[in-house]
Each structure stands twice: as structure tokens, then as C-alpha cells.
Amino acid sequence: MAKGNKIPKKTAIDWVKKYKSKYPNSTHSISYDASIIQDLLNIPGCVTVRIHFAENDDKKNCLVLVAVDKDGNAILPPSDTSVTDSAFIMDDGSPCPPNCPPGDL
Secondary structure: OOOOOOOOHHHHHHHHHHHHHHOOOOOOEEEOOHHHHHHHHOOOOOOEEEEEEEEOOOOOEEEEEEEEOOOOOEOOOOOOOOOOOOOOEEOOOEEEOOOOOOOOO
């Protein structure tokens, strides 16, 4: 099943700096409102979130976030086009660049 670890701030800064140096013209981060993340976590049966690296229709890097159940299965909406079902898939975060806050990693 999914796992994750807390890492020191210095490690995070070093890793982000390395990525930005290697891919200077790429998307560096994507921000999401806490409320939409909470809505994803509140989907019945959700025990983790899977984050997929993707490319949108504008050929920009993006992330696609999906709720996942205890067996590791994606909790997908019943229809292919609905964004209002109780289960949903999310994207449309705020990419950096161009929306890079000062004081970020």
C-alpha cells in the first residue's frame, strides 16, 4: 500500500533545487486548495491519494489526483465525463511557473 515519510526541510530544498536545475523550463510545482484535497480524502472508502504525472490538452505538465481504497484500487466516478459525482478525479491546480509564491522551496 502507499506510504510516505516526513523529510527534513533541507532535504526538500535540495531535491527541489536539483529538479529545477535539471528541468528549468518545466512545471516546478502545482498548488491545490486544501478544501478540494479534503473533498478527495472524504470520498467514501478513500484511504490514500494516488498522484499521476500527466500532460494536459495544452501540452503542459499536470498532476491527476485520484482517491484510492484500502485494496489499492482507484475510486473512479461512474461516468467518464461527470465531475459532479460523489467520486471524482482532480486536476486544475495552480502551476508554478507562472504562479510561483515567494518563499517557496
